[in-house]
Amino acid sequence: MKKYDFIIAGGGMAGLSMAYYLTQSPLRDRSILLLDRESKNRNDRTWCFWERGEGPFESILFRNWDRVEFHGTTLSGLLNIGDYRYKMLRGIDFYAHIQEHLARFPNIEIRQANINRIKETAQGGFVIADDEPLMADYVFDSTFALKLDDPDNHNLLQHFKGWVIRTEKPCFNVDQPRMMDFRVAQHGDCRFAYVLPFDAQTALIEFTLFNETLLTDADYEAALGQYITQHLDTGTYQICETEFGVIPMSDVPTQENPSEHIVRIGTAGGHTKASTGYTFQRTQRYLRELVQSLAQTGKPFRQKSLFKSRFKLYDSIFLNVLQKHRYPADDMFTLLYEHNSPAQVFKFLDEDTSLGEDLRVMWSMPKVPFTMALFDVLRRKLLS
Ligand SMILES: Cc1cc2nc3c(=O)[nH]c(=O)nc-3n(C[C@H](O)[C@H](O)[C@H](O)COP(=O)(O)OP(=O)(O)OC[C@H]3O[C@@H](n4cnc5c(N)ncnc54)[C@H](O)[C@@H]3O)c2cc1C
Known part of the structure; x- marks a missing residue:
């Protein structure tokens, strides 16, 4: 052998x-x-x-x-x-x-x-x-x-469909990607579009959801078409490439x-x-x-700090808020970027913040839904 x-x-x-x-x-x-x-x-x-x-x-x-670019509610x-x-x-x-x-x-x-x-x-x-x-x-x-599929965990999916489109008219600002655009119907979920411009006439447009159920292909495509019509002045356009993905958002x-x-x-x-x-x-x-x-x-083991495991708790709380629909997701992301600099949010999501910095980010979130989520997460952890 x-x-x-x-x-x-x-x-x-x-x-x-x-x-x-x-x-x-x-x-x-x-x-x-x-x-x-x-x-x-x-x-x-x-x-x-x-x-x-x-x-x-x-x-x-x-x-x-x-x-x-970010487009939230306020x-x-x-x-x-x-x-x-x-x-x-x-x-x-x-x-x-x-x-x-x-x-x-x-x-x-x-x-x-x-x-x-x-x-x-x-x-x-x-x-x-x-x-x-x-x-x-x-x-x-x-x-x-x-x-x-274990119900003791939060098992959301991030799923998305994207089109690379070539437009009749120059309509994209190559210096400005749209990272999150919540100006799409939420249907009680977390739904947003993003736009990654390649040049003035070419971009990747993605329609993304955080929830538990995939859509039909026709639904993703309808949402993409509607977003392009409502929020981009493309003229006619041609779809050059497509992308589909599902990423687990699970604790x-x-x-x-x-x-x-x-x-x-x-x-x-x-x-x-x-x-x-x-x-x-x-x-x-x-x-x-x-x-x-x-x-x-000689051994492939990463040192994992116990103190850093607090970020897993934050992730579970956030997933709980989303899964239980405790607060509208578009408002939640808006609060996040309204009250924290994007650099601070990125640092927090990279798990590089201090406890004090974590608390400042958490404080910008709606208190009642997040506290309810915290108790629900702790209850699940105690019972499992
Ligand atoms: C469309 C899409 C877009 C994404 N965009 C982002 C993004 O923008 N930013 C980000 O951070 N993450 C993104 N992700 C999430 C993540 O970064 C990717 O899924 C990434 O590819 C995961 O890497 P991986 O090596 O774990 O899995 P993969 O890249 O999927 O690699 C696993 C490999 O294993 C092979 N394989 C599986 N089973 C077998 C088998 N039985 N025998 C032989 N080979 C096998 C597969 O062919 C595959 O090549 C995206 C995911 C998708 C699907």
Whole structure:
């Protein structure tokens, strides 16, 4: 049976990032097998995230903005995001860039194969891919599917459909993405659109919901069409590309280290921020920490501060408010950006704020619904 130092199961965002960070570390000469059933040669997603300064993928960013538009109920306009930048990275550019980089390492094998099984053994992580048994000291798994149906947790979905459109008239301001536009019918949910301009006549328009039930394709498309008609002066337009995605917004307990030789990464490892669905930047940060630990101690364990686990409580409270419809979501996001600078909100969502800063953000939220949500979350935790 073939044995590797590391097998990376799943070569999507987390798997490719993991391989990339290993090549940036003293472990760059180790034998690595990267497995994915897809060849990752399609532009199947677009990542947006905020970041201070330059990041490792600066050279392949598709767009990079220093301000964003927000349209809420009583606040509407341009937001100054301080020294953060709102960045956009296309899936295809990321996949191609990392694959090209990895091709320079003869010790890294990339194989297109279906992973049938991943199992812990006393000798290491055991993988069956296309019916071939394989072993590794560590298996980094981004293919594990989270179980999102336990009623003890909040299990919302962030789901969206997007169109890249090319318009007849120049109508987009290339310097101003619309990060959240709540000027769409809420139907008691959290619904918003966002607009990521590529140039004056081309943009990605997404219609997004945070709730428990997917819409029909026709419903997403009707909402997109209506938004474009009502809020963009496009003239006629042509749909060039489409994107659809579902991201878990769940406080289901996840395990990064389910056993000694298996490490879960990306969405599978709980790297998605439950209250926002943002995953890209958190995965990058966590993988850098994992690789650093592996290089320094020989073991891939991130140090997790107990004090930081308070952010999980905040996420659960927020999900509870949304799931129980305790307060209109458009008003809630408006309050958030009305009373806090966007830079402070980004810092809070990155879990980099102090307790005092957390409390200031929380204080800007409606007190009664959030207190009720806090008690409901604590009750669930005590009962489970
Ligand atoms: C359309 C879309 C847009 C998104 N936009 C953003 C965004 O703007 N910002 C943000 O922060 N997050 C975003 N996300 C969320 C998150 O960043 C992405 O889902 C990200 O790709 C998650 O990375 P991952 O490696 O965990 O999963 P994936 O990238 O999905 O990688 C998992 C890989 O495992 C492979 N695989 C699964 N099962 C098997 C098997 N049995 N055998 C072999 N291979 C297998 C899959 O082919 C896939 O390549 C978006 C998600 C989607 C779907």
